[in-house]
Amino acid sequence: MNDNVLSVSELTGVIRHLLTEGIGDVSVSGEISNYKQHSSGHRYFSLKDDDAQIAGVMWKSRTLRFVPEDGMRVVVHGRLSVYPPQGRYQIDVTAMTPAGLGDLHLAFEALKRKLDAKGYFALARKRDLPTLPHVIGVITSKTGAAIQDVLSTIRLRFPIATVIVRPAMVQGDGAAEDVAQAIKEMQGSKAEVLIVGRGGGSIEDLWAFNTEVVADAIYHSEIPVISAVGHETDFTIADFVADVRAATPTAAAMLATPTPVAELLRVVDEYAMRMREAMVDTITELSDMTEEFLQGGRARRLTERIHLYMQRADDLEQRGLTSIRHAIDLMRHRVDHAVVLCTTLHPLAPLRRGFAMIERNGAVLNAASPLSIDDTITLRRAHDVSTATITSTTQQDITEITHGKED
Numbered sequence: 393m394n395d396n397v398l399s400v401s402e403l404t405g406v407i408r409h410l411l412t413e414g415i416g417d418v419s420v421s422g423e424i425s426n427y428k429q430h431s432s433g434h435r436y437f438s439l440k441d442d443d444a445q446i447a448g449v450m451w452k453s454r455t456l457r458f459v460p461e462d463g464m465r466v467v468v469h470g471r472l473s474v475y476p477p478q479g480r481y482q483i484d485v486t487a488m489t490p491a492g493l494g495d496l497h498l499a500f501e502a503l504k505r506k507l508d509a510k511g512y513f514a515l516a517r518k519r520d521l522p523t524l525p526h527v528i529g530v531i532t533s534k535t536g537a538a539i540q541d542v543l544s545t546i547r548l549r550f551p552i553a554t555v556i557v558r559p560a561m562v563q564g565d566g567a568a569e570d571v572a573q574a575i576k577e578m579q580g581s582k583a584e585v586l587i588v589g590r591g592g593g594s595i596e597d598l599w600a601f602n603t604e605v606v607a608d609a610i611y612h613s614e615i616p617v618i619s620a621v622g623h624e625t626d627f628t629i630a631d632f633v634a635d636v637r638a639a640t641p642t643a644a645a646m647l648a649t650p651t652p653v654a655e656l657l658r659v660v661d662e663y664a665m666r667m668r669e670a671m672v673d674t675i676t677e678l679s680d681m682t683e684e685f686l687q688g689g690r691a692r693r694l695t696e697r698i699h700l701y702m703q704r705a706d707d708l709e710q711r712g713l714t715s716i717r718h719a720i721d722l723m724r725h726r727v728d729h730a731v732v733l734c735t736t737l738h739p740l741a742p743l744r745r746g747f748a749m750i751e752r753n754g755a756v757l758n759a760a761s762p763l764s765i766d767d768t769i770t771l772r773r774a775h776d777v778s779t780a781t782i783t784s785t786t787q788q789d790i791t792e793i794t795h796g797k798e799d
Contacts, residue, residue, distance in 0.1 A: 408474035447482035458499035465491035529583030534559035538641040545645035562590035567600035572609035589620030601628040620644030
């Protein structure tokens, strides 16, 4: 028998070390159940199949590009860990994606319903495009065909317009966040209209434009937005939120520009392009440096500790709310009891049960108050008040009524 006695916390720490270091990163597929997004922004859920289930937590800082629902099949990537206060092992999820094409359509419809209910698609909030925009903002991939189609169309139709191109990722991990950030950055520019989009592709390729983060950025944009995603038959969440939906990037450039003016000179902004490219390179370099730091063991342990405290805070908040609700229910019960008691003890309560109250000269007579001949009394019942004069009185023992006379 091992004489080395461990505390519960020490044993839990050993188990946690075995899970995080012995197994570490995992990718797991399963069905979501009991999904809940806490008021703090953190998400809690279970991942299950026919024979087992495991708890999962996804922190607010983790990007989620769709709206999970119970019953949806997903693939999660993360790291096994332990939540010590409950002795429960769980997956600390860093990424989550729908498991198949059918689930992508489910996620699309779920987000569409959510944003429609919030008024993101309302026609009343959509704005008209400027008639003669001097500055046009374009957000798309700097290497795709879409940017060439947009630029060539604008140069042909309205060459005096200045075009501000903000290159953005339009596919893959981080694309949705990059597009949303690009829209936010454009708010500080002189652009009078924004073209946001990319060329055609599968639903997976276009998924960055089916995310809530992009929808939020378009909704809060102070500049009118033209959505130009894919081909004419492709529809995305961005199309529904944007002020105007264009069938293709070329069509978006035509909507943003007035009738062509062949006599106008072409304008090229090479210096601005070089500045934008230098900015992208700098951001990429800083991102690589940050990634190298986060991959270190110290950063991971610090992150795990922060996540543990955040989960504990969520638990304490939930317990506090439960205690408050219980106290309110108890106080409500006491108030209801006091109301019933006050109603029962009210001086007029016997009248509602068929009794009468005797008054003389405005004062209520009790059982000990004597009555004399020629006294004028008032008989007050529940539904009437009568006046009577005493003509005779007879003494009577109450025991004669309750028990009868003794032999």
